[in-house]
Amino acid sequence: xxxxxxxxxxxxxxxxxxxxxxxxxxxxxxxxxxxxxxxxxxxxxxxxxxxxxxxxxxxxxxxxxxxxxxxxxxxxxxxxxxxxxxxxxxxxxxxxxxxxxxxxxxxxxxxxxxxxxx
Amino acid sequence: xxxxxxxxxxxxxxxxxxxxxxxxxxxxxxxxxxxxxxxxxxxxxxxxxxxxxxxxxxxxxxxxxxxxxxxxxxxxxxxxxxxxxxxxxxxxxxxxxxxxxxxxxxxxxxx
Numbered sequence: 502x503x504x505x506x507x508x509x510x511x512x513x514x515x516x517x518x519x520x521x522x523x524x525x526x527x528x529x530x531x532x533x534x535x536x537x538x539x540x541x542x543x544x545x546x547x548x549x550x551x552x553x554x555x556x557x558x559x560x561x562x563x564x565x566x567x568x569x570x571x572x573x574x575x576x577x578x579x580x581x582x583x584x585x586x587x588x589x590x591x592x593x594x595x596x597x598x599x600x601x602x603x604x605x606x607x608x609x610x611x612x613x614x615x616x617x618x619x
Numbered sequence: 620x621x622x623x624x625x626x627x628x629x630x631x632x633x634x635x636x637x638x639x640x641x642x643x644x645x646x647x648x649x650x651x652x653x654x655x656x657x658x659x660x661x662x663x664x665x666x667x668x669x670x671x672x673x674x675x676x677x678x679x680x681x682x683x684x685x686x687x688x689x690x691x692x693x694x695x696x697x698x699x700x701x702x703x704x705x706x707x708x709x710x711x712x713x714x715x716x717x718x719x720x721x722x723x724x725x726x727x728x729x730x
Contacts, residue, residue: 543722591662605651605712610662
């Protein structure tokens with residue numbers, strides 16, 4: 502079954518304690534991304550990766566790191582978490598957009614990770 | 620700066636009636652639009668899409684309409700069913716690049 506798997510699903514931790522949220526996809530997708538969902542703000546992109554060893558900042562990258570050493574994995578790292586990073590996080594992947602405009606591929610999302618930072 | 624806006628946080632309709640969810644965008648470079656559906660404790664799942672060279676796309680009970688001059692798209696669900704109750708996100712992208720999402724609209728379909 503094609504899927505994006507995130508772990509953990511829920512985590513309560515304290516300010517400053519480094520944490521990693523893992524993300525793995527089994528669809529051989531080159532593109533992967535991380536989003537956070539906050540009330541009234543929808544899904545905002547944190548980081549994305551077009552391929553192995555290629556990562557770029559999204560709209561809200563501050564306080565986060567990512568790495569893409571293998572095609573299937575794209576972990577999200579919070580080196581020193583703070584309460585304003587309490588949120589619902591989603592990892593996603595998608596296939597190639599195809600050539601030219603007027604096209605794209607839908608992203609496949611994981612089931613989310615709810616982080617609470619006290 | 621939200622380039623994709625869903626101005627209605629919630630919508631309630633009766634089972635069997637039409638649900639219309641609206642979305643506005645500001646970036647005229649967007650050329651591909653999608654709707655996602657999200658149930659609690661799950662990730663968003665793709666519902667339907669439309670490219671900017673079309674003005675309508677249908678898939679069963681779901682139809683997306685695009686009005687490029689107004690920078691507006693809408694999702695019609697006919698007939699609405701209780702299982703359609705979820706949060707719906709509108710998303711847009713340009714030249715196959717990253718998608719921008721709206722804030723979502725919570726649809727409640729009452730039996």
